[in-house]
Amino acid sequence: MKSLLAIFIFLSAALCANTAEINVYSHRHYDSDTVLFKKFSQETGVQVNVIKGSADQLIQRLISEGKNSPADVLLTVDAGRLHRAKEAGILLPVESTKLSQNVPDSMRDPEGNWYGMTVRARVIVYAKGRVNPAELSTYEDLASSKWRARLAIRSSSNIYNQSLLASIIATNGPSKALSWAKAVRKNMVRSPRGSDRDQARAVASGLADVAVINTYYLGILANSTSAADREVARKVGVFFPNQNGRGAHVNVSGGGVTRSSKNKKDAIRFLEFLTSSESQQTFSAVNYEYPVKIENNRSDLLKSWGTFKADKVNLSILGSRNPEAVKTFDRAGWE
Amino acid sequence: MKRTLSGLGRGFLFKLNGWTLSALILGLLIFIPMAAVLWHLTDPSENWKHLEETVLTSYLKDSLILVLGTVFFSVLAGVSCAWLVSCCEFPGRKVLEWVLVLPLAVPTFIAAYAYFDLLAMIEEEMIPLVIWARTKSLEDLDTVIFLLDSLKYPVTILVMASVLYPYVYLLARASFSRQGSQLIEAARTLGYRPRSIFFRVALPLARPAIVAGASLVVMETLNDYGAVKHFGVSTFTNGIFRTWFNMNDLPGALRLAALLMLFILFLLVVERILRSGAKFEEKGTVVRSFKRYRLGPAGSTLAILCCLLPLTFGFLIPLGRLSLWAKESYQKILDFSFLELITNSLALAAASSLLIVLVATFLAFAGRYFKNPAVHASNRLAILGYSVPGAVVAMAILLIASPFNLSLGILLTGSLFTLLFAYLIRFLAVAWQPIDSGMEKNCDRLNEASQSLKASPLVSLLKINLPLIRPSLWAAGLLVFVDTMKELPLTLILRPFNFETLSTRTYDLTSNSQIPESSVPAICIILVVVIPVIWLNRKMEARK
Numbered sequence: 001m002k003s004l005l006a007i008f009i010f011l012s013a014a015l016c017a018n019t020a021e022i023n024v025y026s027h028r029h030y031d032s033d034t035v036l037f038k039k040f041s042q043e044t045g046v047q048v049n050v051i052k053g054s055a056d057q058l059i060q061r062l063i064s065e066g067k068n069s070p071a072d073v074l075l076t077v078d079a080g081r082l083h084r085a086k087e088a089g090i091l092l093p094v095e096s097t098k099l100s101q102n103v104p105d106s107m108r109d110p111e112g113n114w115y116g117m118t119v120r121a122r123v124i125v126y127a128k129g130r131v132n133p134a135e136l137s138t139y140e141d142l143a144s145s146k147w148r149a150r151l152a153i154r155s156s157s158n159i160y161n162q163s164l165l166a167s168i169i170a171t172n173g174p175s176k177a178l179s180w181a182k183a184v185r186k187n188m189v190r191s192p193r194g195s196d197r198d199q200a201r202a203v204a205s206g207l208a209d210v211a212v213i214n215t216y217y218l219g220i221l222a223n224s225t226s227a228a229d230r231e232v233a234r235k236v237g238v239f240f241p242n243q244n245g246r247g248a249h250v251n252v253s254g255g256g257v258t259r260s261s262k263n264k265k266d267a268i269r270f271l272e273f274l275t276s277s278e279s280q281q282t283f284s285a286v287n288y289e290y291p292v293k294i295e296n297n298r299s300d301l302l303k304s305w306g307t308f309k310a311d312k313v314n315l316s317i318l319g320s321r322n323p324e325a326v327k328t329f330d331r332a333g334w335e
Numbered sequence: 336m337k338r339t340l341s342g343l344g345r346g347f348l349f350k351l352n353g354w355t356l357s358a359l360i361l362g363l364l365i366f367i368p369m370a371a372v373l374w375h376l377t378d379p380s381e382n383w384k385h386l387e388e389t390v391l392t393s394y395l396k397d398s399l400i401l402v403l404g405t406v407f408f409s410v411l412a413g414v415s416c417a418w419l420v421s422c423c424e425f426p427g428r429k430v431l432e433w434v435l436v437l438p439l440a441v442p443t444f445i446a447a448y449a450y451f452d453l454l455a456m457i458e459e460e461m462i463p464l465v466i467w468a469r470t471k472s473l474e475d476l477d478t479v480i481f482l483l484d485s486l487k488y489p490v491t492i493l494v495m496a497s498v499l500y501p502y503v504y505l506l507a508r509a510s511f512s513r514q515g516s517q518l519i520e521a522a523r524t525l526g527y528r529p530r531s532i533f534f535r536v537a538l539p540l541a542r543p544a545i546v547a548g549a550s551l552v553v554m555e556t557l558n559d560y561g562a563v564k565h566f567g568v569s570t571f572t573n574g575i576f577r578t579w580f581n582m583n584d585l586p587g588a589l590r591l592a593a594l595l596m597l598f599i600l601f602l603l604v605v606e607r608i609l610r611s612g613a614k615f616e617e618k619g620t621v622v623r624s625f626k627r628y629r630l631g632p633a634g635s636t637l638a639i640l641c642c643l644l645p646l647t648f649g650f651l652i653p654l655g656r657l658s659l660w661a662k663e664s665y666q667k668i669l670d671f672s673f674l675e676l677i678t679n680s681l682a683l684a685a686a687s688s689l690l691i692v693l694v695a696t697f698l699a700f701a702g703r704y705f706k707n708p709a710v711h712a713s714n715r716l717a718i719l720g721y722s723v724p725g726a727v728v729a730m731a732i733l734l735i736a737s738p739f740n741l742s743l744g745i746l747l748t749g750s751l752f753t754l755l756f757a758y759l760i761r762f763l764a765v766a767w768q769p770i771d772s773g774m775e776k777n778c779d780r781l782n783e784a785s786q787s788l789k790a791s792p793l794v795s796l797l798k799i800n801l802p803l804i805r806p807s808l809w810a811a812g813l814l815v816f817v818d819t820m821k822e823l824p825l826t827l828i829l830r831p832f833n834f835e836t837l838s839t840r841t842y843d844l845t846s847n848s849q850i851p852e853s854s855v856p857a858i859c860i861i862l863v864v865v866i867p868v869i870w871l872n873r874k875m876e877a878r879k
Contacts, residue, residue: 029843052843056580057726057828064733084583149469149476155567157577189465190458191484193567194451201455206462225664225851326581327382330389335569 021047022266025062026075027055028253032286033075040273046266055081062090062258069260072267075117077253078159080166082114083319091256096268102275106312107252107292116252116315117274118289120214121308122164123248125200125236131209138242139168139249142210143183151184152199152208155192156329160214163251165328166321167313171246174324181332192335197221197229204232211236219288219301240308247309251318252292354792355710358701361694362713365760368731369719373596375589382587386578394574394591400488401495401563401570402556408496409552412645413503414545418533419642421511422519424627425635431642432508433872438649439501439814440864442821444561445841445857446498447491448850449653451565454490458483491566497649499555502814503548506769509806510544511537513776520626529628543775546606547768551814553602554764557595558724560824571595572724579730592727599722603715654861660854668844668852676856677863680836683751683826684819687758688766688812694759695766695811700796703774704782714767721764725824728761732829754829761825762818766811773807774800813868820864837863 026033029052037048051058055076062069062085074091076082085091091113099108099115107116124136135146142151154161169177189208199211200221215238222233240248255274257267273279280291284299291297294310351359419425420432461483468479514537522532538545563570571591579588630638698717702710720728732753778800785795801808823838830839837860844853 053827060733064737149480191567205459207458323582327385
């Protein structure tokens with residue numbers, strides 16, 4: 001009898017192990033995620049299947065698949081896309097005490113459609129030695145003619161720039177934002193191209209004096225296998241703009257449970273796991289992103305950039321202002 | 336009454352039989368997703384006016400500069416190298432003949448990574464100039480900035496042409512070798528100098544092949560997203576992605592894609608008109624080996640340099656740089672999962688080349704053998720998928736699959752079947768072009784003869800067409816295999832869960848800005864592709 005029971009338990013456990021899995025559509029392609037997904041599976045026995053791709057294509061795919069979609073969780077690298085996914089009706093509002101505790105109010109959707117997971121700050125980097133940090137002040141100041149042919153910044157097709165401009169539109173209004181974008185385009189030393197890392201490289205090489213980049217790219221450079229990249233990280237300084245005003249522009253990488261999810265319980269558990277304080281340390285240690293509660297940062301590298309005041313604008317604004325930001329870039333001739 | 340009707344029907348279904356009917360259905364099936372895109376040509380998109388007012392002209396300008404430049408240099412390099420290795424004799428010719436194909440193994444987005452650095456280096460050389468200009472007047476500064484900005488065009492063109500010229504080279508070389516001795520030797524006996532033989536005999540004869548190769552280059556150039564994104568060139572493709580992804584305007588993006596397709600359609604029609612005005616057929620089927628021009632020391636040096644130039648830019652420099660990076664990072668990145676990546680990529684590429692060559696042969700044969708205008712038209716429509724970016728094909732498939740997903744509950748997305756169908760749409764043209772032009776050159780007359788002898792179509796296909804177009808079949812298979820191995824956007828969007836290929840892994844790492852790490856899967860792609868490239872190239876040689 002006992003052995004029968006044991007077999008029964010074993011069988012059901014095996015069955016459960018087979019059925020317990022969650023499917024993740026993710027725009028994130030970082031080593032930190034691989035580490036954490038594996039850890040989640042070990043701790044919970046829930047297998048994590050991943051499809052990586054650009055958030056826009058994954059959202060399109062989710063819409064096309066509708067209620068038959070196998071996806072349980074969508075992960076993106078900015079709040080704007082999460083907002084778009086919510087608007088498209090493919091996310092499910094969820095509530096969980098753990099998630100509410102783990103994620104500050106400004107870093108999540110008021111209705112619980114999505115939750116921030118990590119924070120990235122978009123900062124100004126400058127050439128140590130050539131630029132006195134006292135010359136720097138705000139994003140708005142980058143439009144000043146003193147930066148003529150000294151600025152490097154990437155293409156406006158990039159979501160981080162769109163979110164930055166969306167926050168400027170929200171603060172200063174559309175017409176001021178347009179003249180800002182026009183003036184900044186004029187101050188660029190070359191037409192926008194490449195990644196944030198390439199902008200930092202341009203500053204290190206002496207082509208540009210200042211650049212706008214996300215902080216975690218500097219972490220990647222500082223820990224690169226390439227000596228030249230590590231040299232780039234040494235040559236540039238980090239400046240957090242608008243500290244006397246609204247604060248530096250921040251954005252989140254985050255996720256939400258999909259409306260089609262067949263395994264909501266584990267999907268929520270997955271988000272809870274990713275926002276738990278332990279996982280948060282992995283994100284900053286492996287991918288140099290700030291924890292969603294910035295003050296909890298324990299990474300020495302991130303601490304070395306200094307503490308800063310973050311813009312408290314509700315992140316869903318970045319999503320709702322996004323189309324306007326893209327059109328403003330087009331009008332300003334910022335490719 | 337009944338008689339008239341059936342007569343009418345017979346007139347309407349002019350030459351429609353099992354072959355042509357299934358070719359028609361197959362062709363249209365492949366065209367359906369593209370038709371869904373074309374359907375949006377007149378879609379009222381809210382952003383259309385904005386696009387017209389702001390960015391449309393710059394998309395057109397950049398696309399035109401890029402296409403013209405890339406085609407010019409691809410044809411220049413492809414044709415001259417093909418002529419040198421097939422009609423001249425110089426030391427190292429035999430090696431150069433096959434190594435010139437190698438740049439095919441380098442995807443444009445990977446080549447762009449290798450050269451992004453190089454562009455930065457040129458920029459670094461110009462830093463003193465920029466610093467000097469900052470102290471001068473605004474006009475001087477503007478001139479220097481303009482100069483710096485314009486660098487992206489020649490660099491992008493160089494990168495694209497140096498990895499795309501093998502399309503022209505392969506087809507031109509096949510044509511030059513097929514021309515064989517007769518015409519060229521006849522011209523020689525008539526006292527023509529090599530130069531006039533090249534311009535007045537060989538080049539006109541090879542024109543259909545060169546035009547076919549150049550049209551592949553045009554499409555590949557317009558399809559590229561990775562390289563243009565890196566160099567900051569705002570092409571049409573860039574605009575499609577921007578409108579779709581950044582403006583969240585699918586109808587607008589589809590309308591742009593439809594415009595691009597119309598443009599390609601127009602080009603294909605022009606190509607056809609040009610070709611029909613110059614229909615050359617080689618007399619006789621026996622191709623004797625051709626006595627090559629022996630070059631002197633000076634000529635040999637020049638010829639070797641001429642062949643080494645595109646090879647260096649298209650293969651040696653990218654591979655060299657990637658190898659250096661890989662040396663730094665392979666310990667960090669290389670593990671057993673790489674075996675799975677390689678197997679996945681290989682299996683996918685092999686399956687799609689087999690499928691696509693089969694379909695292309697069938698469609699081309701049905702069109703040519705029965706001379707059915709409807710099949711001709713549907714073939715032209717079926718190969719349109721090559722003229723739009725891979726991501727647009729994926730977009731079209733999502734569009735088509737949506738009703739099935741929602742109503743039937745059969746999830747078409749995320750299966751290997753759908754992925755293969757997507758490859759078929761995307762790469763049919765790659766196989767169809769050489770097969771169709773091979774049949775045009777070798778089989779049309781013989782098919783007429785076999786028809787008058789009342790041989791069955793199947794016998795004609797198996798006994799006449801297939802043996803005669805074997806080199807074209809190999810070329811088609813080679814090109815599709817290579818293209819699938821390098822393919823990125825379709826695989827990225829439509830692949831099943833946990834399914835990774837070498838190119839998706841490369842993409843993951845590059846989009847994470849881990850260039851040194853990404854060089855490891857990138858080199859794997861190149862090495863995996865190089866082996867079949869060499870092998871198939873040898874086969875083509877042997878069949879000549």
